[in-house]
Amino acid sequence: MSIFISLAEQAFVSLATNDSYARGAMVLGKSLRNHKTSKKLVVLIGPHVSDQARAVLHKIFDEVRLVDVLDSGDMAHLAMMKRPDLGVTFTKLHCWTLTHYSKCVFMDADTLVVSNIDELFDREELSAAPDPGWPDCFNSGVFVFRPSNETYGKLLQYCTEHGSFDGGCYGIVRVFCSVWLLCNVRVCWVVAMVLYGANAKVVHFLGQMKPWSYTYNPTQRRVRGSSQPVLLQQWWALYSAEVLPMLIREYGDQPFNSGCEERVQPLVSSAERKQRWEQGQADYMGIDSFDNIQKKLDVFLK
Template sequence: MVLGRSLRNHHTTRKLVVLVGPQVSDPCQSVLKKLYDEVRLVDVLDSGDAAHLAMMKRPDLGVTFTKLHCWTLTHYSKCVFMDADTLVVSNIDELFEREELSAAPDPGWPDCFNSGVFVFCPSMATYDRLLQYSTEHGSFDGTAIILMRYLDKCGDQGVLNGFFSSWSTADISKHLPFIYNLSSIAIYTYLPAFKQYGANAKVIHFLGQTKPWSHTFDPKTRQVRGAGAQDVAASHSSFLLDWWTLYSAEVVPMLQGHYGDQPFHSGCVEEEESQAGSAASAPPALSSEERKERWEQGQADYMGVDSFENIQKKLDAFLK
């Protein structure tokens, strides 16, 4: 919903299509129908198409097969796929000038592209070949899903990189600038570059296990709370605030209109509730071993105890 609203706010001239699973509630689907030109139900587990047959051979690739359905949108000549955990902060219609398969490098392994944003041309022939490739080769990141959850790997990225294996070497014009898929992980691994180019960002990608909607938000104090200080920091606080500001101001009222008298948890809390719960929700201090483990997983508290300023102070004290 936030992605669709952000695309509309930045005046896209293109049709918007959203792929949803059967678990999405009727009120939510009603809101999506107002934001998108087309809402398509995708469920490979119940379909009788080629994906269902492939699923029986490789049930471990369920998420992958669901995502590959975007290639069946053959009533469009070209599309830009975007994960639901992305936020548009500038018009990106120029992406339609790119060819298949255009994508930005992944921050974890730049010779691979990140499958959160990519340009493609719908084709049933490509769809069938992708399914065949998936069943024969699987996904190199599928088996590592438990170890790499913080990098948001779900199997589809390995399949797509294997299928479009020439992406890294064949045509540099298919390498999207990183501003079209700016991740929080990259911000903190190369902060100087973010300071230099971050203002030009067009798409923010909230990589990681903890998503913006995993938190809560106080519209009065404009504070994001919830999943722990480290997780707020890892999403970059300013972008996380942008996400919640848009959601609370423009999406929640639409949801309230469709839920009517039915209660629903919007994630927005009143100021007094935030103040009452702040002490209880404060994360406990981490041990040295726990901090080390978080560092190794790319989850350092960059906005708090592990900030650049604190690290510099520690180094200065050590050198003295």
């Protein structure tokens, strides 16, 4: 079946290179949907994203595109920043290849939308927010761009010839795009929602510790080990209520760490599970839920 997409269509775009960032993208996608965006949702994924995570992403995003993982290989600069994980953020450059959309807004998987931000599409390439640490630069966590194979080619050429001043995508996009940067996005970029919550439209969880790096107690609605509970509780509330049930359905009886203290799937052998059933102790809210049983039956009947 052929799919025809109007060139006038616009999209929010995110990136997930592994399952952890995929969960971040899931929450981001849900937050955009919940705030009634009229735009398409696209997520670029790397080959290390599991089948279960891909299945959930397909239910949230309009388009899930597998891309090659690009890596800067610049360990010196990344080590200086103490962020070796940023090397693969070069993969973000693939977003310029989405030429079936007329304009896009890229959003990192560690962002959360708390209000409708469709207004960003009124901005031109390349609009972004100032970086909190380097105001003369911009943060590439959220930016407006126009997909172009020509621009993509030039970015890759620039990477080959000049590299990146910080070893990651931030550096290459900042320098390459500096001549057409407009730092006038009307999104209030905050990392202290407790102080500026009334004006916030996008929360960006900067730094190495991401929301999924913590543990959450859904009964107490408390994030363990965090000094920013207000910021993280909103992320975890959305994840546990709307994303986790989808993940549980996809994993079925396969164990996985959900991040929620009361919902961590235990490693249970078939014999132990059978014994629990015989004792009337089936896990009806988890691996023995009706949805999972139905899924197994469907597979068997097919």
